[in-house]
Amino acid sequence: MLFSAALEQAEQFFRAAAAVGPETRALLVFYGLAQTGRALRAVAQEDSDWHRSGGHGLTVVGASIGDHLSQALVMDQKKGHFRDVAAALGRASVPEEQTVGSLSRLLSLGTRFALDSPEHAHMPLRLELTSPEQTKVGGSLRADLAVPAATWAMELPPIGKRLAKHYDAYRAHVREQLQQYPTLRDAELYDPTPEHFDLRGGGGTRWVGLAWPGRRHPGFEDSGAPLHEFSDDNGRSVLIYPRGAGADLAVHPYLLWWAVLFAMAHHIRYEPTKWAAMVDVDRSDEAVTIEHIGEYALKALPELIHRTLVRTEPE
Known part of the structure; x- marks a missing residue:
């Protein structure tokens, strides 16, 4: 029941996200993706009590929040939903602070729409x-x-x-x-x-x-x-994919998307004034990229989610 209910909610979040603009799209996509994580854990962990405990498992470092999304720092909280899904996949979480720009560089967003960040020494x-x-x-x-x-x-x-x-x-x-x-x-x-x-x-x-x-x-x-x-x-x-910073496991595109979208959703919920400026093409040099990320996520995530749910990942 939890598996099917979580996926139904995820689908509705994605449908709603397709109908709105960059001002709120990332928030809806993030919650849709997070619900697919619940579906994944429902298969990996049959115990029905885990879904009532713990938070998102990620945090945005408050001091890093400024005028550019790319510079915001994300890391896991050593426990919670995100870290548990990473463990279920056998892939790296985000144990060290990393910028949104750095995380996004490991995704196939295209060079025209890259957030500002030095390229990783080791790319996919x-x-x-x-x-x-x-x-x-x-x-x-x-x-x-x-x-x-x-x-x-x-x-x-x-x-x-x-x-x-x-x-x-x-x-x-x-x-x-x-x-x-x-x-x-x-x-x-x-x-x-x-x-x-x-x-x-x-x-x-x-x-x-x-x-x-x-x-x-x-x-x-x-x-x-x-x-x-x-x-x-x-x-x-x-x-x-290369190993994650501060980890001995490889990163996973499903988890990379999750971390990037979490940071975007955090700005929408808690920094609405800053977010409004970030998505304003007249005020922000990141606005076009932010809009692209939201649109591309709706195209890329369904197939990635399907692969992640139905295939057993490497140990």
Whole structure:
């Protein structure tokens, strides 16, 4: 009963949000998303008493509230609904203060609508299943990770002057980068010529070959989601998320949306004058972005919520 009632309420919150403007939309979307968290917990925790205790589990640091949404600081309260949902998913909460701008950077909002914040050193990366014709039949699972050359590639000495220690240092550097992506930590580097380690490709994007010897590579006809245990996506090309600040677990887009929308809802409820200025295109350089976030949330969240509710997340 709790599962279906919470989802029905969430749907009605989203329908109501679609009918209003940026002045109140984020508040309705936030409450809709929070109710889907109750639905998720109803499945994960059958005890019917938990939903009567605890608060949202998030807070906006009062001293950080100013004229820009991007600078507001959000963190969890070490207990409560948000933290419990994060635990149910096996993903990072927000144990350290983070700006709304920083959290939003990990979402696929598009560069035109990014809130002001430095880009993270480690952003979500695309992992693609290696095509079956490039692997042995029944061999180990293999996939290729698209990475930014600026932080993952290393310059090697000229050919003829390269030594084993240079290749070893390159491998160690790539493994260190992989440690920032918790769901990939048990992956092995796949290198067809291990004595001459390098990343494939050129320009701004390079490719890291990964292998999991204990898992079988799917064939052409195999269905399912072979990369799902590393991501909340289901296909043969998925997004891999970095660990959360102050956490050893990967962030989750469902939780990132929750934290960003909570901060927006907080301003609507408790800082209406400041919020009115933030959404005024004549007074705020964030107004267009704020409106976009609200509109994009209504498009992106239903499918993300469905994936999160029906799929078992990586441990």
